[in-house]
Amino acid sequence: MNKPHVLVLGGGEDQLPAYHEARRLGYGVVGxxxxxxALGATAADLFLCMTTRDPRRIAxxxxxxxxxxxxxxxxxxAQESVAELSRILGTPHQPAPDAVRASVDKGYFxxxxxxxxxxTYRHVQSADPxxxxxxxxxxxxxxxxxxxxxxxxKGVQVxxxxxALPxxxxxxxxxxxSGRVIIEEMLLGRHLSAEAFLRGSRLGTVAVTERTxxxxxxxxxxxxxxxxxxxxxxEIRLRSLIMDICGELGHIDGPVNFDFVVDDRTEEIxxxxxxxxxxGNGMPLLVKHAYGINTYEAALHLALGEDFDLTPRHNKKTALRILTSDTDGILRTVEGADAVRALPQTVELQIFAKSGSRVHRYTQAGHKLGYLLLVADSHTELREARARAEALLRFGVEPDPPRAPRIPPVGPELLTEKSPHDLPVGPELLTEKTP
Known part of the structure; x- marks a missing residue:
């Protein structure tokens, strides 16, 4: 454990590539x-089973x-913890405080x-219902x-x-x-995203995506x-606005992403x-296949205080589809995966859930089953390939049985078990790989 390590907060499917990238660059990994x-539990050299929101304890x-x-x-x-741990541990890159705040406080943004x-549009934020x-x-x-x-x-609802409001x-x-909730006027128009990466106060790259x-x-x-x-x-206006926002927040280097709506009539952003x-949701994979840019590697080099490369290698029309279940239950079968991988437009198919594992209805992004990445010469070809893939790929989920009516507990002798998330972090919840 003498070599330098990269500390990765989070161990899910969207953090896992950072584990692999750090190891490829010659670093040990603490997850x-x-x-x-979590997937990171077996991928890290040292895994801490604890919340990512306690930076002093992690340090x-x-x-x-x-x-x-x-x-x-x-x-x-975890972004506030990234900022605090970077300060405590004295790592080279220190996130801009206002950019961190805008990431974790929708009202501040x-x-x-x-x-x-x-x-902008009408909204109200408060902890008072x-x-x-x-x-x-x-x-x-x-x-x-x-x-x-x-x-x-999580917790988003129209x-x-x-x-239905209460x-x-x-x-x-x-x-x-924090207990705070924001209510926003619902915007009509096209829903889009921008996955950008700044370098020296300039846009090194930006992928503008149509979001479904x-x-x-x-x-x-x-x-x-x-x-x-x-x-x-x-698109020119969008790039200018991104730079205005990042400049106001002091975010001059590193990744940043935005969700936005474009008015169908006026093109207002x-x-x-x-x-x-x-x-999240596989956006770095989308950038990799669309432009040949490894943003995981760039983000790691930035965090290490090193130069990073954002040179595009190609420019391809690319679609990412998030694989989901509409049922809570146990995944029993996955059919059609080989046929989907054989499609000429398929460049990557990742399935996170394994046979026998519990899956959930897609009520939050964390309930996804996998990613499908497709590349084609036109948007029409992408849509046709996606339709073929969706027809071929089938997840057989055994639904949970109906829940029996809950009988309220009576008497002090009835105790409730703590979940693993409530347990203290001791030696038994810390795993370390031996060399």
Whole structure:
């Protein structure tokens, strides 16, 4: 354990490539995730089964190591810890504080847009449910209810009936670390994303994607296609606005991603939220296959204080499809994977769930089953290939049996078991690979 290590916060499918990239560059890997079954548990040299939101405790656990960099792709929740650990451990790259705040506080991001005079829309943010309900009465329905500081579409819901608002607020609050919830006017138009990487206060690269979602009530991302079919003037305007926002936040180097809506009639761009980190839902894979740029490697070099390469190797029309289940249960079969891999447009098919594992309905991004990446010469060919792949690929899920009515416990002798996430982190929850 004498060689330098990279500390990766999070151990899911979108963080796992950073583990492999760090090892390819010759570093040991320390992974942190509160789920003992996380993919990073077996991929790390040292795995800490604990929350990523306790930077001082993490720092104490890795104090005996030479930690050369801290990174957390795809996780807004861990960005404050990345910043604090970078400071405590004295690693070369220090994230811009305002960019971190804009990533974890949707209300603050709105205030940045207002400060810059950019197009915005009505919203209210509070930890007080009564204040939120009163304010929502002044917003046109439908509205979108979200946790103010969470990501991955957890707790997000479109509300079209005022009677459904209290339940939506309760759900959003359960997924908020701070207890704050934001209610936003629902924007109409094309939903798009931008996965960008800055270098020396300039855009090194940006992938503008057409984003598909589940639609109401959850609006969870189901796929991306790049490049989005935007008029050149709109794309030029988008790049300028990204630079304005990043300049205001002091974000001069590194990855950043934005979700935004373009008005179908006026082409006006309205930003929804941002994250000053590598995007989730397979966005770095999309960039790799579309442009030949390894943003995991670039982000690691930046965190290590080294130069990084954003030179595009090619420019290909690429689609990413997120694989999901519409049923809670046990995955029994996966059919058609070989046939999908044999399609000429398929460049990558990743299936995270294994036969016999528990899967969940796609009510948040963390419930995905895998990624499908397709490359073609035209958007029409991409759509046709995606349709063929979806017809071939089948997940056989044995549904959970109906739940029996819950009988309330009676008496002090009934105890509740702690979940693994509530357990203290001791030697038994720390795994280290032997050389």
């Amino acid at each position: 942190v995730d509160q789920r003992p079954e 104490a656990m890795v104090g005996h190591l030479d930690v050369a960099a801290v990174i957390s792709p795809a996780s807004d929740a 709105h205030s940045v847009l207002e400060r810059l005079g950019l197009p 009564d204040e939120l309900e009163r304010a929502a009465a002044g917003l046109p329905l439908p509205v979108i209810v979200k946790p103010s500081d969470s990501s991955g579409s 509300v079209a009936d005022p009677r 339940a939506a607020l309760d759900e959003a609050r359960r997924h908020s670390f 979602t589940t639609g109401a009530p959850r609006m969870i991302t189901t796929g991306h296609t790049v490049p989005a079919e935007l008029p050149p003037a709109t 309205r930003f929804i939220e941002m994250g000053a980190r590598l995007g």
